[in-house]
Amino acid sequence: MSMVEISDLCKSFATVRAVDHVSLQIEDGEMLCLLGPSGCGKTTLLRLLSGFLVPDAGKIIMDGRDVTRQPPERRPTSLVFQSYALFPHLNVFENIAFGLRIRKLPSEEIRSRVRDMLQIVDLEGLENRAIRQLSGGQQQRVALGRALVMEPKVLLLDEPLSNLDAKLRVETRSQIRSIQKRVGITSIFVTHDQEEALTMADRIAVMNAGIIEQVDTPRGIYHHPVNRFVADFIGKSNFFVARYDPVKRCCTLEDGNIVLIQGQKSELEAGDYSLGLRPEYLKLADNDDQIPSGHNVLKGTVEEVIFLGEMTDYQVRVSDSIVFKTLVYGQSKPYQKGDEVFIHWDKQYGILL
Numbered sequence: 001m002s003m004v005e006i007s008d009l010c011k012s013f014a015t016v017r018a019v020d021h022v023s024l025q026i027e028d029g030e031m032l033c034l035l036g037p038s039g040c041g042k043t044t045l046l047r048l049l050s051g052f053l054v055p056d057a058g059k060i061i062m063d064g065r066d067v068t069r070q071p072p073e074r075r076p077t078s079l080v081f082q083s084y085a086l087f088p089h090l091n092v093f094e095n096i097a098f099g100l101r102i103r104k105l106p107s108e109e110i111r112s113r114v115r116d117m118l119q120i121v122d123l124e125g126l127e128n129r130a131i132r133q134l135s136g137g138q139q140q141r142v143a144l145g146r147a148l149v150m151e152p153k154v155l156l157l158d159e160p161l162s163n164l165d166a167k168l169r170v171e172t173r174s175q176i177r178s179i180q181k182r183v184g185i186t187s188i189f190v191t192h193d194q195e196e197a198l199t200m201a202d203r204i205a206v207m208n209a210g211i212i213e214q215v216d217t218p219r220g221i222y223h224h225p226v227n228r229f230v231a232d233f234i235g236k237s238n239f240f241v242a243r244y245d246p247v248k249r250c251c252t253l254e255d256g257n258i259v260l261i262q263g264q265k266s267e268l269e270a271g272d273y274s275l276g277l278r279p280e281y282l283k284l285a286d287n288d289d290q291i292p293s294g295h296n297v298l299k300g301t302v303e304e305v306i307f308l309g310e311m312t313d314y315q316v317r318v319s320d321s322i323v324f325k326t327l328v329y330g331q332s333k334p335y336q337k338g339d340e341v342f343i344h345w346d347k348q349y350g351i352l353l
Helices: 042-050 092-102 107-120 136-148 166-183 194-200 218-223 228-233
Strands: 002-013 016-027 031-035 057-062 077-080 154-158 186-191 203-208 211-216 238-245 250-253 258-260 271-277 283-285 295-307 311-317 323-329 340-346
Touching: 002 042, 002 186, 016 042, 016 186, 016 211, 031 042, 031 194, 042 077, 042 154, 042 186, 077 136, 092 107, 092 136, 107 136, 107 166, 136 166, 166 194, 186 194, 194 218, 203 218, 203 228, 211 218, 211 228, 228 238, 228 271, 250 271, 258 295, 283 323, 295 323
Parallel strands: 031 186, 031 203, 077 154, 154 186
Antiparallel strands: 002 016, 002 057, 203 211, 238 250, 238 271, 250 258, 283 340, 295 311, 295 340, 311 323
């Protein structure tokens, strides 16, 4: 059952179409990520869902009710702001209780619901702590608790981890995902960070210039992008101009090298395409007898070596027009600039766009 249904939604600012005929369904209990670069329309879409903006056209249905023209307080939503928007003069308990007090609920019910929420967001024992005495991750959980204690049908999160450092961001995103699963609430969060999207979402909606380019699971988005924008925005990719022969299921690259393509999902006609290859699909070898049978093999020269800790980024030139980027994990014998190598990959990898 769909908890949120968005139909042909549009929103413009002057001459700029920020959201352009967007349609989307979010299932009950699902965590959906709106992912895209700055200016793609993802935050505008979230604000349309929250009621802080009114669409020019289209419809928003939540929990079976048309809320398109309803103000925020009449929607079954809670919004976690990017800046958290916590009250510095109130302690943890009172920050979480704020919305309940606005609703004028009985004091005993407020105490009960806030105590339950403190347990859910792992802040038990900190209820009397001042906001300034909390870490960034704890403040984020206070903001999350304040939103969830209102018992919304839909939780909206506007880049909730952007103010945290890299290590704390990883810890907090895991906590948010765990809480969301435990509560079972339908959630929509906005981010430009692809790693956040891949690790937290049940599905990802990739946005660009006001439209949704693709909606799929994280694995589907990563391994089967529908176009070059998605392939380039999610992860890293090598792109090459390639002429495809559907009979032989092979591609001819610009330099004349021929490679097999057998993992393509859709049937394509003969013609010119962009061949996309993820760097981690590519392997390096000293000689061709180390290469499994059935792999595509090209000979090249290492042009650049970039050490990244657990992996090494190699740029290998195969010809004047072809340079491959490959990521190699845990090498015992690293290659040096100028080394001649064989670059190879399973013919199941590679996608034509």
